[in-house]
Structures are given as structure tokens and as C-alpha cells.
């Protein structure tokens with residue numbers, strides 16, 4: 088049985104003067120879903136999220152959150168939603184506990200002490216609760232942002248670029264955290280990074296200039312990125328025999344020689360064949376080898392240029 092629809096967005100539009108920030112977007116997010124909202128700067132992600140969270144009203148279309156209409160039942164919608172905006176509010180001089188207490192009171196949480204204890208434990212903030220927010224690392228600040236979004240135990244979480252500006256370790260921690268809290272909630276998160284969608288999301292929507300380009304699963308999306316799992320190899324010496332051997336592998340779509348010693352190996356299935364290539368390199372001197380990730384920007388360019396749409 089398919090789980091319950093918690094966010095139902097139908098044909099929403101929003102313009103700012105001549106700019107069509109959101110131009111006819113529709114999607115549904117179910118309980119248990121982590122829904123990735125992908126698009127370059129200015130695509131309309133934040134505007135759509137502000138509409139869902141009742142910070143902005145759409146010009147046309149409808150949004151229902153847990154069955155409540157965002158235009159006519161905004162109070163009920165706000166109670167169901169936790170929101171991490173793109174730039175988390177400052178409140179730098181407050182301690183973590185003080186800030187969470189403030190948010191709990193603003194949200195009318197009945198037992199604020201229990202709620203604070205719950206979100207501190209969930210987001211791993213125990214050792215910094217008495218620190219002021221301004222003294223925390225970026226990763227911890229983001230966790231405080233997540234904790235405040237979770238304080239009233241919402242069914243729907245809206246996270247605007249939750250890992251933006253974090254180092255790889257902090258990114259991984261926040262991604263793990265999102266995965267852990269996903270059970271029983273519907274999560275919508277926006278990002279520029281295709282790889283993040285693969286790691287965290289079970290569905291993804293790509294938007295550009297306010298319009299939907301693709302509504303798909305991350306696996307399918309990664310497969311569409313032309314450079315995903317392409318191996319970039321730089322040898323010390325030219326080696327024609329090796330190029331022929333790699334090209335002859337049944338998984339190899341083509342080997343592109345940028346120069347005699349700089350090659351790009353494109354796998355047919357866009358799977359990772361680094362180990363096979365490494366095995367073939369034994370005894371040879373290599374300058375560098377790297378597996379390309381497949382960036383959203385690349386996929387984006389391909390889709391908008393119609394290469395693989």
C-alpha cells in the first residue's frame with residue numbers, strides 16, 4: 088500500500104513583476120519520502136518552499152499539507168511543518184538551549200523541556216547546549232537549525248540547502264541525520280548537488296526557470312548525467328596497447344584521448360569500474376586517476392540542450 092500524501096502541490100505559479108519565479112509546478116510527497124528539489128541558482132526552489140511553508144502566497148494553483156490548504160488554513164499548515172530556511176536566523180548571542188526554548192515558546196510547545204531534550208538528542212547537540220550559537224562551527228549551527236525545525240515534531244520538514252557551505256565531514260553528518268529523522272515524516276530538501284540527492288533522497292525533481300524538467304528517482308537521474316562515473320586517467324607515458332585493451336572491455340562505451348596520455352573512459356552503464364581499470368594499470372606509472380561524480384550542472388546542461396532529455 089502506498090503511504091499517505093503529506094504534501095500535494097498542484098500547478099503553482101508565482102511571479103515577481105516580469106520574473107516567473109515558479110511557473111506551473113506540481114508534485115506530491117508521501118510519508119517516508121525524502122524529496123530532492125534540484126536546480127541552479129534562481130531556479131525557483133526557495134520561492135516554491137516559501138509557498139509551501141506559508142511565507143509567500145502563490146498567484147495560482149494550490150498546496151495542501153497533511154490535508155490543509157496553505158491559503159485558507161495556514162495556521163494548521165504551519166503546525167505540521169518544520170522549516171530550515173536558506174540562511175538560518177542569527178540569534179548568535181543566545182545559548183543553544185536558550186534559542187530552542189525561545190522557538191518552543193513561539194511554537195506553543197506544551198512540554199518545552201521534553202521537546203528540547205528530544206531534539207538535542209536527535210541532532211547530537213548535547214555537548215554544545217550551553218554555548219552561544221555564534222561560537223559554534225558551521226556544521227553545529229546547521230544542526231541547531233535542524234533542531235529548531237524539529238521542536239514541535241512536525242510531519243513535514245522543508246530544508247533549504249541544508250548542507251550548503253559545509254565541509255565534506257559536516258555534510259555527511261547532516262545527511263546521515265536527515266536520513267535518520269526521515270522515518271514517518273515527509274522531507275523536501277533543496278540542493279545544487281546531484282550526488283547529495285543520490286545519497287539522501289528517494290525522489291528528485293529538477294526545476295529550471297520556474298519550470299519542472301524531470302520528476303524521477305535519483306538512480307535514474309545519476310544515470311542521465313553524461314559524466315557520471317567517467318574515469319579520468321593521466322599516464323606518464325603513451326600506451327596504445329592499454330588504450331585498446333580498455334576500449335575492448337564489454338563495459339566500456341568509449342575511451343576518449345584528450346592527449347596521448349590523458350584519457351577519459353566512459354562506462355556504458357555509468358557504473359563505477361575503477362577497480363577493473365586499476366587492475367589493468369598494474370606495473371604502469373600513472374600521474375593521476377579520478378572518478379567523476381556527475382554534477383547537477385552537467386546533467387542540467389545536457390537536459391536543457393536536449394542531449395538526453
Ligand SMILES: Nc1ncnc2c1ncn2[C@@H]1O[C@H](COP(=O)(O)OP(=O)(O)OP(=O)(O)O)[C@@H](O)[C@H]1O
Pocket residue numbers: 103106107108126127128129130131132133134135173
Ligand atoms: N522577493 C522577490 N522579489 C523579486 N524577485 C524575486 C524575489 N524572490 C525571488 N525572486 C526571483 O525569482 C527567481 C527565483 O528565485 P529563488 O530564490 O526561488 O531561486 P532558487 O532556486 O531558490 O535559487 P538559489 O539557489 O539561488 O536560492 C529569481 O530570478 C529571483 O531573483
